[in-house]
Amino acid sequence: MLSLLDDMKAEDSVTVDLSDKPSMGNYMVVTTGRSNVHVAAISDNLVKGLKAAKYTGLHVEGLRQGDWVLIDVGDVIVHVFRPEVREFYNLEKMWSA
Numbered sequence: 001m002l003s004l005l006d007d008m009k010a011e012d013s014v015t016v017d018l019s020d021k022p023s024m025g026n027y028m029v030v031t032t033g034r035s036n037v038h039v040a041a042i043s044d045n046l047v048k049g050l051k052a053a054k055y056t057g058l059h060v061e062g063l064r065q066g067d068w069v070l071i072d073v074g075d076v077i078v079h080v081f082r083p084e085v086r087e088f089y090n091l092e093k094m095w096s097a
Helices: 003-009 037-051 081-088 092-097
Strands: 011-017 027-032 059-060 068-072 078-081
Touching: 003 027, 003 037, 011 092, 027 068, 027 081, 027 092, 037 068, 037 081, 068 081, 078 081, 081 092
Parallel strands: 027 078
Antiparallel strands: 011 027, 059 068, 068 078
């Protein structure tokens, strides 16, 4: 999954361990695209790659807007942000505490 993000030039990818938080998946990946178009392209490519790897039950939100795309893979939740949106929500800090 992280290699797909690297291939699409996603920036500042961070993995947060959520295994001690029972209401969520095991991990959260937070990454950044440079623009709405880049966020959508990263997300679309990741979804295609996950489907090709036989992941099922994917849930995607926000792809059309391209500000913040959430991809729920089950045990892993991926957030792809524009830089300003990522800075505003600061999910890494909130969930790492």
